[in-house]
Amino acid sequence: MARTSGSSSQKTGPLVRAAALRLFAQHGFAAVSMRQIAAEVGVQAGALYRYTPDKQSLLFELMQVHMEELLTTWAEVDAGAEPLARLDSFVRFHILHHLDRADAVFISYMELRNLTPENFAQIEAMRAEYERVLEDILLACGGEGLGDPKLTTLAVLAMLTGVNTWYREGGRLDREAVVQSYVAMVRRVVGV
Amino acid sequence: MARTSGSSSQKTGPLVRAAALRLFAQHGFAAVSMRQIAAEVGVQAGALYRYTPDKQSLLFELMQVHMEELLTTWAEVDAGAEPLARLDSFVRFHILHHLDRADAVFISYMELRNLTPENFAQIEAMRAEYERVLEDILLACGGEGLGDPKLTTLAVLAMLTGVNTWYREGGRLDREAVVQSYVAMVRRVVGV
DNA sequence: AAAAGAAATGAACGCCCGTTTAATTGCAAG
DNA sequence: CTTGCAATTAAACGGGCGTTCATTTCTTTT
Incomplete structure (x- = not known):
């Protein structure tokens, strides 16, 4: 046994x-x-x-777990409330979730080219699913200034994920201050 | 001879x-x-x-040339006009300049960790200088909604550079459409 | 205490790495 | 046409790579 x-x-x-x-x-x-x-x-x-089985699978598994956790955790957090509250909630979730997983986020963005085509397709599908989450929220918010929804989605995600490249614990701004600033900026981008 | x-x-x-x-x-x-x-x-x-002299210097030189060209080209383009026109002009410049140099941009973001500390410091200084360019423009614009200027600067730059990760020639949107959308979004982020 | 089998070792496989150097090639000046 | 020297080759250096496998170690069950 x-x-x-x-x-x-x-x-x-x-x-x-x-x-x-x-x-x-x-x-x-x-x-x-x-x-x-x-x-x-x-x-x-x-x-x-x-x-x-090999080095490549090790990389893929790390990315896969990261993306699955991203999707399932948001599904748990999402209260499905009114659109604007959901948008704020998404911004907060994205920033905090990503800050807590800096290494996995870094790998998932930087090492995509080291995946086999099949593995890449799988990760890419999950990324598209996540983008869809935000796009749906933006459409529900429907600010009058909202231009192309897909483009706005990508712009907002780039903005949010960018926090990981400069945020340092114990720096000038704490997490809550960063979240609140981004909540305000995203609202303005979306035009609501 | x-x-x-x-x-x-x-x-x-x-x-x-x-x-x-x-x-x-x-x-x-x-x-x-x-x-x-x-x-x-x-x-x-x-x-x-x-x-x-070695492989590392080859990498460094590529990044160095890229960053120097970025700074000098903007210096030539910058008309120093009224703040809002400068902001629009910066957005347009950043997007188009980066789309024309996708490989160099990619390397300059992804391979920073392969630089020696001295080389890294030199590249980082130029990046800070470039961030300063945008921050100065934002301060001159001074939208009433503008929160923390440094944070807004980083958010806008992440948003703009993010275009490189998804834009493909011949796609749904052409360069001009992308530029105009981002000009509008950046204005809203800044609150002007 | 014995049996079982999972976990880990350590050596080996063929291959590619960045870099150096003596020898060669080939162009242009005299 | 010879000479000089920049450009390039080809081979070699020591070392690290991902992966495999027979063997050993160790823990748990019986």
């Missing part, structure tokens, strides 16, 4: 993914070797292959 | 940089080998070292 509790493999698997996440984000997928990941976990390189 | 005209080195240098630019953008700095760059130029790997 297989070992079922306290086994090392139930710990090592997550450790491998955590190490890969951190190292990929810091140095880039191509610049990180399986031996580096193994060293971070405290294991030899060969042992990693009990937890992933 | 040295050969002064029609020499091969006056051609090979630019070819090396062009090949590196394209390959770095497509596959990432770490994933591209000196042998790949050499093959693209039609030369052996060793020959590259007449045109760059």
Whole structure:
């Protein structure tokens, strides 16, 4: 019978993914070797292959989990209230969720080109689904100034995701101040 | 006397940089080998070292030229007219300039972590200078809704640079339509 | 205590890396 | 036509790469 509790493999698997996440984000997928990941976990390189078929799958799984979590978490948060409240709620959610997962966000934007075509298509579909979420909210808000909805969606998402590139904990503005500023800016972009 | 005209080195240098630019953008700095760059130029790997001291300098030079060109080109374009016209002009300039240099833009955002600390600091200084350009314009516009100027600057730049991630020639919207939409959106963000 | 089998090791596989250097090529000046 | 030198080659350097696999270690169940 297989070992079922306290086994090392139930710990090592997550450790491998955590190490890969951190190292990929810091140095880039191509610049990180399986031996580096193994060293971070405290294991030899060969042992990693009990937890992933290869390096590429390791990357894909990190992105996949990240995108799935993004979609399901929003689904839980979304109260489906009146359009304007939903918009504010989305802005807050996006910023805070992304700030809490800086490494995964970084990887998901920077390492798309290292995915196989099939894996890329899968990630891209989830990204499109997420964009659709915001687009639907914008359409429901329907500000009189709202121009092309798809273009506005992409503009707002770029603006929001951009926070990750400069926000630092303990900086001049805290999270709440940032959220409130962006809520106000997004409202103005949308024209409501 | 040295050969002064029609020499091969006056051609090979630019070819090396062009090949590196394209390959770095497509596959990432770490994933591209000196042998790949050499093959693209039609030369052996060793020959590259007449045109760059090492791979890292090749990357740095590409970014440096890109950032310098960004700053000097804006300086030429900037008419220094009334604030609102300058803002519109900046939006137009940023979008079109970046769309014309997709590879260099991509590299300059994605490969920052592959720079040595000294090289990084130099690129970062130029980026800060560029941000300052927009911040000054925003302050001059001084919309009543304008919140934190630095935060607004970063939000607008993220929004504008984001165009590069989705715009495709021959798509649903042409450049002029995109520019006009963004001019309108940026005006609203700034509150003027 | 013995058996079972999962987890991990460590060595090996063939291959590619960035960079250096002596030797060669080929153009242009004299 | 010779000479000089810039441009390039080809080979080599030590080292790291992703991945595989026979073997060993370790933990749990019986």
